[in-house]
Amino acid sequence: MSTNEEMKTEFAYFGEIWTLFKKYYHVQQKESYWEKLVEDAGVINQKYECELCKDLILAVINELERKGKALNKA
DSSP, X not given: OOOHHHHXXXXXXXXXXXXXXXXXXXXXXXXXXXXXXXXXXXXXXHHHOOHHHHHHHHHHHHHHHHHHHHHHHO
16 A cells, blocks of 8 residues: 555656656657657656656657657658
8 A cells, every 4th residue: 555655756756757758759860869868767767766667767768769760750
């Protein structure tokens, strides 16, 4: 069972991951874009160090990669 403190922590990293997604939403085909994304994601992951946080970050990165591949095909 989750405590209120756990819920606050989860709310915090969901918010940070959402902000990460918004920041990188417009995918660029530049190496610097991907390097900065991975760096920013790593900071969040190290801050919270939990499986759900890591999984959410990976889901965001996978979605951005998917969007990037679709841009390349267009």
